[in-house]
Amino acid sequence: MGDTRIFLTNVNMLRVYFFVALILISGVGCSKESNQAPSEITIISTATINPVLKGLSTNPLLHIAVYIPEGNAETNYRSIQCTLNKDALSDLEKIEVFVTTSEAFNTNTRVATLLPTVENFDIPIDLKAKPGVHHLWVSGMLKNSANIDHFIELHGNSMTDFSGIKKMISEYKSGFKKRMGVALRKAGDDGVNTYRIPGIVTTDKGTLIAVYDVRYTTSRDLPGNIDVGANRSTDGGKTWEKMKIIMDMGAPHENNGVGDPCILFDPVTKKIWVAALWSKGNRSIAGSGPGLTPDETGQFVVSSSSDDGLTWSEPFSITPQVKDPKWKIFFQGPGNGTVMKDGTLVFPAQYWDENGVPHGTIVYSADHGTSWKSGKSAKSNTTESQVVETTPGTLMLNMRDNRGSFRSVATTTDFGKNWTEHATSYNALQDPVCMGSLIKEPVEVKGVKKEVLFFSNPNTSSGRNNITIKASLDLGETWDPINQLLVDERECYGYSSLTKIDDQTIGILYEGTKDLYFVRIPIADIIK
Numbered sequence: 001m002g003d004t005r006i007f008l009t010n011v012n013m014l015r016v017y018f019f020v021a022l023i024l025i026s027g028v029g030c031s032k033e034s035n036q037a038p039s040e041i042t043i044i045s046t047a048t049i050n051p052v053l054k055g056l057s058t059n060p061l062l063h064i065a066v067y068i069p070e071g072n073a074e075t076n077y078r079s080i081q082c083t084l085n086k087d088a089l090s091d092l093e094k095i096e097v098f099v100t101t102s103e104a105f106n107t108n109t110r111v112a113t114l115l116p117t118v119e120n121f122d123i124p125i126d127l128k129a130k131p132g133v134h135h136l137w138v139s140g141m142l143k144n145s146a147n148i149d150h151f152i153e154l155h156g157n158s159m160t161d162f163s164g165i166k167k168m169i170s171e172y173k174s175g176f177k178k179r180m181g182v183a184l185r186k187a188g189d190d191g192v193n194t195y196r197i198p199g200i201v202t203t204d205k206g207t208l209i210a211v212y213d214v215r216y217t218t219s220r221d222l223p224g225n226i227d228v229g230a231n232r233s234t235d236g237g238k239t240w241e242k243m244k245i246i247m248d249m250g251a252p253h254e255n256n257g258v259g260d261p262c263i264l265f266d267p268v269t270k271k272i273w274v275a276a277l278w279s280k281g282n283r284s285i286a287g288s289g290p291g292l293t294p295d296e297t298g299q300f301v302v303s304s305s306s307d308d309g310l311t312w313s314e315p316f317s318i319t320p321q322v323k324d325p326k327w328k329i330f331f332q333g334p335g336n337g338t339v340m341k342d343g344t345l346v347f348p349a350q351y352w353d354e355n356g357v358p359h360g361t362i363v364y365s366a367d368h369g370t371s372w373k374s375g376k377s378a379k380s381n382t383t384e385s386q387v388v389e390t391t392p393g394t395l396m397l398n399m400r401d402n403r404g405s406f407r408s409v410a411t412t413t414d415f416g417k418n419w420t421e422h423a424t425s426y427n428a429l430q431d432p433v434c435m436g437s438l439i440k441e442p443v444e445v446k447g448v449k450k451e452v453l454f455f456s457n458p459n460t461s462s463g464r465n466n467i468t469i470k471a472s473l474d475l476g477e478t479w480d481p482i483n484q485l486l487v488d489e490r491e492c493y494g495y496s497s498l499t500k501i502d503d504q505t506i507g508i509l510y511e512g513t514k515d516l517y518f519v520r521i522p523i524a525d526i527i528k
Contacts, residue, residue, distance in 0.1 A: 041075065042067045043167055045156045047175035048105075049489045051519050052152050054142045055183035058096065060105045061154045062138040062176070064169065068131045076162045077127040080136070084116050085153040091146035091180070092116065095154075097123055100135045107139065122160075148180040148238055148520060179487075181519035184210060184231060184240060184509065194219035195229070195516045197334045197435075198497045198509040199263040204270060208233040208499065209309045210509050211274055212516055213259040214245065219514060222284035222298075226257035228276050232309050236501045237518050246312040247276055247303055255281050258301065258315065262347050264337030269368050272305045275347050277331040278315065285352065288329035292320050298329045300349075304369065322363050322374035328352040330374070332363065333385040335437050335497045340389045344415075345369060348385040348397065351377075360385040360399040360408075362416045375416015379408050379425075386438035388453060390475040396422065398438045398455070398476075400431065405461045407431045409476070428479050429470070430461045434494040437508075441500040443523050445473060452527070455479070456496040456508055459486070464494035467510050471527050485526045487519060 045064045052059040068075055080097070097112040098105075111125050127134065140152060153176055156169045185195035194215040201209050214229040228247035231240045249256045258278045265272050277284070278299040288298040300322060301315040323330035333348030340346060345365040351374075352358050359377035366373075378385075382399035390396050394413050401408040407429040409422035429436075436457030443452050453476050459468035471483040487508060496510035506521045 038067060039069055041069065041072065041167060043159055043169045044172050045169050046172045047178070049175040049486050051179040051181040051488060051517065052140055052142060053181045053183040053517055054144065054146055054148065055186060057141050058107050058139040059141065060137060061095070061140045061152065061178065062156055063103065063105070064136040064138070064156050064159075065103065066127070066129050066134040066136070066159070068129050068134070070131045072131055075129045077125060077129060077159045078162050079160045080123040080125060080138075080156055081120075081158045081160065081166070082116075082123060082138075083120050083155045083157060085151065086119055087147070087150040088152040088154070089116060089119065091142055091150055091152065093141040093143045095123070096139045096141075097125055098137045098139060099127065100137055103135055105137050142180065146180060148182060150180055151177050152180065153177040179519055179521075181517055182237065182240065183512075183515055184518045185212065185229075185243070185516040187514035190243065191216070193217055194514040196493060196511060196514075197260050197495055198511065198516055199261050199274070199335050200497045200499045200507060200509040201263045201265045201272065201336065202499045202501060202507075203265050203272065203308055204267055205308055206234070206236070206502070207308050208237050208501065208507065209263060209265075209272055210240075210516075210518070211246070211261040211263050213261070214243075215259075216253075222257045222259055222277060222279040223255065223282045223287065224257050225253045226259040228258055228261045228274065230309065236505065237507050237520055246274065246305075247301070247315050249278055249280070249315065260332065260334040262332040262334050262337050264339060264345060264347065266339055266345060266368055268343050270306065271369065272309055273302060273337065273345065273369060274304070274312075275300065275302050275332040275337070275363070276315070277301070278317065283329075285329055288352070290326055290328060290354065292323060292325055297323070298331055300331050300363070302369070318363075318372045321372045322349075323351070326354045328354065328356060333360070333383070334435060334495070335384075335386055336439055336499075338388050338440070340395075341392050343368065346387050346389075346395060348387045349374060350383045350385065357381060358383045358402070360397055360410075362387055362395065362397065362412075364415055373415070375412065376419070378410040378412070378416065378419040379421065382408055384435040386436060388438055388440040390440070390453075396476055398429070398436065400433060400435060401426060402433060404433050405430060407436060407457075422476070424476060424479070429455065429457070430459060432458055432460050432462045432464055432494070434458055434464055435496075437496050437498045439498045439500065440475070443500075443527070444503065445527055451475065454498050454506060454526070456498050456510070458492070458494045459484070463491070465489055465491045467492065467494070467496055467508075469498070469506065469508060469521060469526050473527070482528045483526060485521065487521065488517070
C-alpha cells in the first residue's frame with residue numbers, strides 16, 4: 001500500500017550557500033583557491049527537470065538567483081531578457097515571475113505576469129536587490145489547447161537595472177528544455193482530498209484507461225473513505241474524459257473503502273480487469289486477520305469492463321479462491337498486471353502470513369477470469385510488485401523490498417509454486433522502498449524489432465524523487481544506464497505506472513503530491 005511520507009532531498013538546485021555552486025562555474029568572479037563568494041554581482045539561472053502540465057496554474061520553468069556582494073549598494077532591476085522556443089508561444093496561457101526567500105519554488109510573491117508573443121522578449125519586474133542572494137522563479141501556465149507533444153524551452157539571457165546596465169545570466173546545469181503533460185487529477189478536483197496509486201493500460205482500440213485511489217477526506221491509506229476512479233483517453237492521453245467511480249463498496253463509506261488498483265487488458269476476450277483491496281471496517285493491513293470473510297480479512301476484489309472502459313461490473317471477491325485462511329491478508333500489487341502468450345491473466349500480489357511477515361507473489365487465471373489461483377512466496381519481506389512474462393512460460397516478479405536500497409527480483413516457470421532469485425535481485429535497480437512499474441513491449445531498436453522491458457520508479461536508494469524510466473534490451477538481465485530517462489526530479493509520493501501508447505511512445509502516469517500526472521515519452525528518448 002502507499003504511504004504518504006515525503007522525503008526531503010537535494011533536487012538539483014542551488015543551496016543556501018550560493019557561492020558553492022558558483023565555484024563550479026568558470027569566469028564568474030569567485031576564487032577556487034580561497035573558496036570565497038564572487039566579488040562582483042553574479043546572476044545564475046537553473047531549471048529543475050520537470051514537465052509542464054496542463055491543468056496546473058503554475059509550473060516551474062526557470063530559477064534565477066541574483067548575488068549582490070557585501071559592500072555594494074542596492075541594485076534595482078527593471079527587466080529580464082528571455083528567449084522562448086516558437087512552439088511554446090502558441091501553447092502558453094501566461095508566464096509569471098515570483099520572488100522567493102529561498103531557492104524553493106513557491107508562488108507567494110508575484111512580481112510579473114505576461115503572455116509572450118515573440119521568441120525574444122522582456123519580462124518587466126521591479127526587484128530591489130540589497131547585498132545577499134535573491135531568488136526569482138519564472139512559472140508557466142499552459143492553454144487547454146496546448147499540444148503535449150511539444151516542448152517548452154525558456155532561457156534567461158540577461159537582467160537590466162534601472163540605470164540601463166545589463167548583466168548577463170550564466171546557466172548552471174540543465175532542465176531548460178521541458179516536456180509537457182497533463183495533470184490528470186489534482187487535489188481538490190471533485191472535492192477530493194488526494195488522488196493516489198496509479199495504474200494504466202492501453203486497450204486493443206488504443207484507448208488509455210487510467211485507474212487510481214480516490215481518497216475523499218485524507219491522504220491516508222485504507223481503511224478510510226476511498227473508492228477506485230478511472231479516466232479514459234481515446235487520443236493517446238492528450239485529452240481525457242471525466243472521472244468515473246468504478247469501485248464503490250457502498251455505505252458506510254468511511255468504513256468501507258476499496259483501493260490500490262491494478263489493471264490489465266485481456267486481448268482474447270477484450271475485457272479490462274481491475275483488482276483492488278476492499279477493507280470492510282478496519283480490514284486493511286493493520287486490522288486484517290486470518291479467515292476468508294469480509295468481516296475477518298481484507299478482500300481481493302476484481303471488476304471488469306467489456307466495452308472499452310465505458311461501464312464496469314460490480315466488484316466481486318476472489319479471496320476464497322486465492323487466500324490461505326491462516327494468512328492475515330492477501331491482495332494485489334498496485335499498477336499493472338500482464339497477460340501471458342498462452343492467454344493466462346496474471347496480477348502481482350502480496351500476502352502477510354500468520355506471523356505478519358509480507359511476501360510477494362502472483363495471482364493468475366487460466367480461463368480469462370472465471371477462476372483464480374495464487375502462487376507461493378517469491379521472497380519474504382517484500383510487498384508491492386510488478387510481473388511480466390520474459391520468455392514463454394517464465395514470469396518475472398519485480399518487488400518492493402522492505403530491506404531498502406534496491407528492488408528484489410525472482411522468476412518462476414510453474415506459476416509461483418517455485419521461485420528462483422534473479423541475478424539482478426537486490427543489486428541492479430535502486431529503490432527507496434516504493435512501488436514501481438514494469439511492462440514488456442515489442443519495440444524497434446536500431447531497425448530491429450525486439451521485446452524490451454520498461455521500468456519506472458523513484459531512481460534513488462532513499463527519498464522519493466527522480467521519477468525515471470529505464471529500459472532493458474535483454475529482458476531484465478541487465479539495465480544499461482544509457483537507456484534511461486529522468487522524467488521529474490521533484491519530491492513526490494513516488495508511485496508510477498507505464499503503458500505503451502503506440503510504436504513510438506510510452507505513457508507514464510505518476511504521483512506528484514496528492515496529484516496524478518501523465519506524460520507521453522518518445523521511446524527514442526529512453527533507448528539511446
